[in-house]
Amino acid sequence: MIIVLRPGTGEKEVKHVEQLVLAKGLKTHTVIGEGMTIIGCIGDTTSVDSRLFEVEPCVEKVMHVQEPYKLVNRAFHPEDSVIDVSGVKVGGNHLALIAGPCSVESEEQVIEIARAAKKSGANLLRGGAFKPRTSPYAFQGMGERGLEILCTARKETGLPIVTELMSLEHLELFDEKVDLIQIGARNMQNFDMLKHLGQTKRPILLKRGLNATYEEWIMAAEYIMAAGNENVILCERGIRTFESYTRNTLDLQAIPVIKSMTHLPIIIDPSHAGGKWWLVEPMAKAAVAAGADGLMIEVHNDPANALCDGAQSLKPEKYDALIQAITKIAPVVGKQV
Amino acid sequence: MIIVLRPGTGEKEVKHVEQLVLAKGLKTHTVIGEGMTIIGCIGDTTSVDSRLFEVEPCVEKVMHVQEPYKLVNRAFHPEDSVIDVSGVKVGGNHLALIAGPCSVESEEQVIEIARAAKKSGANLLRGGAFKPRTSPYAFQGMGERGLEILCTARKETGLPIVTELMSLEHLELFDEKVDLIQIGARNMQNFDMLKHLGQTKRPILLKRGLNATYEEWIMAAEYIMAAGNENVILCERGIRTFESYTRNTLDLQAIPVIKSMTHLPIIIDPSHAGGKWWLVEPMAKAAVAAGADGLMIEVHNDPANALCDGAQSLKPEKYDALIQAITKIAPVVGKQV
Amino acid sequence: MIIVLRPGTGEKEVKHVEQLVLAKGLKTHTVIGEGMTIIGCIGDTTSVDSRLFEVEPCVEKVMHVQEPYKLVNRAFHPEDSVIDVSGVKVGGNHLALIAGPCSVESEEQVIEIARAAKKSGANLLRGGAFKPRTSPYAFQGMGERGLEILCTARKETGLPIVTELMSLEHLELFDEKVDLIQIGARNMQNFDMLKHLGQTKRPILLKRGLNATYEEWIMAAEYIMAAGNENVILCERGIRTFESYTRNTLDLQAIPVIKSMTHLPIIIDPSHAGGKWWLVEPMAKAAVAAGADGLMIEVHNDPANALCDGAQSLKPEKYDALIQAITKIAPVVGKQV
Amino acid sequence: MIIVLRPGTGEKEVKHVEQLVLAKGLKTHTVIGEGMTIIGCIGDTTSVDSRLFEVEPCVEKVMHVQEPYKLVNRAFHPEDSVIDVSGVKVGGNHLALIAGPCSVESEEQVIEIARAAKKSGANLLRGGAFKPRTSPYAFQGMGERGLEILCTARKETGLPIVTELMSLEHLELFDEKVDLIQIGARNMQNFDMLKHLGQTKRPILLKRGLNATYEEWIMAAEYIMAAGNENVILCERGIRTFESYTRNTLDLQAIPVIKSMTHLPIIIDPSHAGGKWWLVEPMAKAAVAAGADGLMIEVHNDPANALCDGAQSLKPEKYDALIQAITKIAPVVGKQV
Numbered sequence A, B, C, D: 001m002i003i004v005l006r007p008g009t010g011e012k013e014v015k016h017v018e019q020l021v022l023a024k025g026l027k028t029h030t031v032i033g034e035g036m037t038i039i040g041c042i043g044d045t046t047s048v049d050s051r052l053f054e055v056e057p058c059v060e061k062v063m064h065v066q067e068p069y070k071l072v073n074r075a076f077h078p079e080d081s082v083i084d085v086s087g088v089k090v091g092g093n094h095l096a097l098i099a100g101p102c103s104v105e106s107e108e109q110v111i112e113i114a115r116a117a118k119k120s121g122a123n124l125l126r127g128g129a130f131k132p133r134t135s136p137y138a139f140q141g142m143g144e145r146g147l148e149i150l151c152t153a154r155k156e157t158g159l160p161i162v163t164e165l166m167s168l169e170h171l172e173l174f175d176e177k178v179d180l181i182q183i184g185a186r187n188m189q190n191f192d193m194l195k196h197l198g199q200t201k202r203p204i205l206l207k208r209g210l211n212a213t214y215e216e217w218i219m220a221a222e223y224i225m226a227a228g229n230e231n232v233i234l235c236e237r238g239i240r241t242f243e244s245y246t247r248n249t250l251d252l253q254a255i256p257v258i259k260s261m262t263h264l265p266i267i268i269d270p271s272h273a274g275g276k277w278w279l280v281e282p283m284a285k286a287a288v289a290a291g292a293d294g295l296m297i298e299v300h301n302d303p304a305n306a307l308c309d310g311a312q313s314l315k316p317e318k319y320d321a322l323i324q325a326i327t328k329i330a331p332v333v334g335k336q337v
Helices: A011-022 A050-055 A107-120 A144-157 A168-177 A191-199 A214-226 A254-261 A270-274 A277-289 A316-333 B011-023 B050-055 B107-120 B144-157 B168-177 B191-199 B214-226 B254-261 B270-274 B277-289 B316-333 C011-022 C050-055 C107-120 C144-157 C168-177 C191-199 C214-226 C254-261 C270-274 C277-289 C316-333 D011-022 D050-055 D107-120 D144-157 D168-177 D191-199 D214-226 D254-261 D270-274 D277-289 D316-333
Strands: A002-005 A027-033 A036-042 A059-063 A083-085 A088-090 A096-100 A124-126 A161-164 A180-183 A204-207 A232-236 A266-268 A294-298 B002-005 B027-033 B036-042 B059-063 B083-085 B088-090 B096-100 B124-126 B161-164 B180-183 B204-207 B232-236 B266-268 B294-298 C002-005 C027-033 C036-042 C059-063 C083-085 C088-090 C096-100 C124-126 C161-164 C180-183 C204-207 C232-236 C266-268 C294-298 D002-005 D027-033 D036-042 D059-063 D083-085 D088-090 D096-100 D124-126 D161-164 D180-183 D204-207 D232-236 D266-268 D294-298
Touching (some): A011 A027, A027 C036, A050 A059, A144 A161, A180 A191, A191 A214, A214 A232, A254 D277, A270 A294, A277 A316, A316 D277, B002 B011, B027 D027, B036 D027, B036 D036, B107 B124, B144 B168, B168 B191, B180 B191, B204 B214, B214 B232, B214 B254, B254 B266, B266 B277, B270 B277, B277 C254, B277 C277, B316 C316, C107 C124, C124 C144, C168 C191, C180 C191, C204 C214, C254 C266, D050 D059, D096 D107, D144 D161, D180 D191, D254 D266, D266 D277, D270 D294, D277 D316
Parallel strands (some): A096 A124, A161 A180, A180 A204, A204 A232, B096 B124, B161 B180, C096 C294, C124 C161, C161 C180, C232 C266, C266 C294, D096 D294, D161 D180, D204 D232, D232 D266
Antiparallel strands (some): A002 A036, A027 A036, A083 A088, B002 B036, B027 B036, B083 B088, C083 C088, D002 D036, D002 D059
């Protein structure tokens, strides 16, 4: 941490700020430049609130040098983490192919989609039982009955299941029944929930918040890991920008950046990002070419009658063609399908 | 709702889309323009997922005409709502002046600040007991003990208290002890929490999410009201933009816009928006001049040793000077202090 | 400038980076912390491209300490600059009140609006002769004829005129005839134009680009000043955010921030920011309360038939009421109308 | 265009708005729904300023149905445009590989880089002679001498050249000497410049502004085409978002969206987007997989001593490896290298 003092700060004030730093258990190293003095703070600054020093009138600004994250940090864990989701490996040279409907609507629907997706190459089944909806008047999901349907579909197809947890009162149920617990973008900084996710060892699929910086996102992962659960997979699903033609802007730079900052796997959800089915195919290919560890794609056998987000769902035959293309791109970047 | 068809759409496809609309219980009114056909959908579209129609290949886009919100809508409730917070009126021509430390740190601290703030004119006391922090290693607040301290300060000063609810397991406790329950920006779309807030009649202070549109924000209020609690106050606290010199960008246009869309009171938190104490004073004055129903300001007697956000806190004497200036501006816009 | 090295960087690499810094005419001061080494660079770094050092594999990041601007910097010019626009003072405790139609449409129109605005208290007349339009098919302004009409209106009313320069081929003409030359948001980083503006001594009204950071904006002012023209007034007119209900988001925090960074006057354009006439009044009051040095407001005698932006124009009677309110707010913040 | 009226609008007001619409040469079609009346406007609305109608107190909002662009519109020109850049085809199934240094620094430098890039597969040479720099104190490029060096390099290697036009006073020179004239992000809405670009038939490489919507970007292309030059290639180079770890956020969804809206080629510049050399490789691969018509990549033989943007330049050997990978991905999406 570096404290930059305002031009003209006197010796006495410099000493005062140094004392404040020392009181936090850090060492100081002061550099006097041309018309500018800075105080370097040496030691573990992870739990020091740097904004405190900004209160001093002589302090111009405080700059961070050290990353505030530890457990997710690649610097301390150079190899890729590979997460085991009930036998399916995510990370390293593996490619996770998560497919399924936005919402669980019926047993027949889910099983039909799951079978088709598996045939195309999908290795994990998604489906929303509890749905986060902007409007209280919109379909909120089938709830626990939806979860049972997913379990049946798993039994029928052998695909482990992924579904979103909306409320802590269901955590125990999810821990028992769900293979990969999804935390949605809107709960990425629901810190109370993040802390409780450390009580399970179930893998967590942590979606990026719509306006979360890379650092905030991985700090959310750090919360889960610090609470005891190391099985975290990150999922980019589009961020909010000024552009409104697409639902969100898919940030594929997140792939190399997250892999540089952390050792965790990162998968891409092109369905929610663009919000239009015809954007899914090109963006899925791009994600794999950029080195993503997996894809999460909405597949629906009857998009026109889907209860939610049909506009962004692929029909099974389009999904099949996509996976075929991806099978050709993956080896170029060292991934196996 | 209006469905715009692609140029060249045939009669048969038009009929097909009309059938889809009729199946949702709406009536259709189709207009054939020069090289463009649109289908007007007449009826209550609040619970119809318009994106469904986008699945049809002949549909170019679907445009919303009707607002998706009802209970918060000024169109159906033309007068300003005035919320009673344990005797303090918020809304109409009243000005709520909420002041206090970011975090509760000790009984002495809170009482000293509360007394000073009250003397300056504050009519509500704020203080964080449970703190949302980006880092799991940062101070997380005093918890239930902090809440007790706030209750003691209320007893000492008579000021009703405002504090943030982070977890539903504390809802009952808050319902019993807190005068105005604050929901933070990061929980604005924690839909599970919003639904449960309808179980109490306690006034809710609903902060705007960092990237929430006006519509999403008031849909969050609609969630609470639809669940049974009509006592909602909105709070703008800055949105995230590309500018990083300030913590967030304070959006004061929110004041007239929210007052046009809804009948709910809106207050402004200039402390969190800018993140720097010297921005609080000009922005607080601006907020009142723009017609805000109140101000939520961090006041600390010893900012340099605050456990959280000292950099954005005003000292009591600066707060006092600010309230004096505001007392002159408020009558110009029809507010009484 | 501070260069942060990656953990584990060896002594030889540290020396190598130090050599690179010395080669730029700077001195170095290296601090070795726990698992982290930083190199402080001492001297004038204004013209050093810091990103160069990022090329080195051992460099984690480069952080700026010194501001890259000099002539606009309040640190080197503590008093407010007051700019003289043909006798009207802008800055200090003066309040510039710029009013007029979006586009010049006819002599009668401009003179009628100018007279009404002057009667209400306006001291500068605005009007677009050359218009920046997103579409090549939209009305592009009356051009030189429009400029003549503005000159006639000035003669009739005594109000100095403000109008936008779109092309350098008109610079000489503007230098001769216009009192305050406006540079629009879209040309804020037209560096070729900025350099040429130093050839005149005419005051320049430099609008903030829709996505310009504070630093970029004042660096644009630095361009003009470095080229020889010190008469620069800044104008905030809304930035682009994710919110699309309003045309742009008005950033009033810009007022105290710009006044802290620079000694230049800053005025606010609430008409373009919100894009709706009913947002102008509350935002204009807010701007004055926040300490703005002036307001630029669109006034039109017949908004429904305006050739451009009628939706954001005030009728003269509404403008009059607004100025009356502002006359009461201005003294509270030390401004005289 | 659809005009939505406020609830409760009377028959007389409806008639009045209809009259306004008819006066613009459009036909009306009014639909009266439950508690809501809308007026459909039929005819060519391209040159009608829809915001005019918003002035009427009874108008809630005006919604656009028709696209405001014609010449770039794929609806009227279904096949891909293929632009000929001095013999190199851009668009269709061709892949443009533009490479070279950020700035022209010397003849030796440019020729060495050009030879290496050509050997790897590049078919166009880039290099900045006139540089847009945020600071007036930064290196502004070699100017006309730089342009001469590019011409020499073209003679030596046979590669057509691409370079940025900063000022209209150089348009004639560029028209004569440059194969593909680049317009930078900051000049994308320099409407005066766009109009003049119609005076040449030289292909134009139009970069997307940092905060330009898709529609604004293609309207800028429409300006050039409406002025007489049909040879426009679009270039995505990253947009500005809240994330500041990367210089900008690369928006690869732009590829399918632009191809859906227009018939113009679109190429990607991953160097400027991320601002870090190690992001170039994954993003270049992703761009090709998403269907881009080309890549514009900074290559430098000595990044550590580059005069500009060395941090985002690839060394020739890394560029060579990248092109080899791309050669494998391109055929999967129907492109030939």
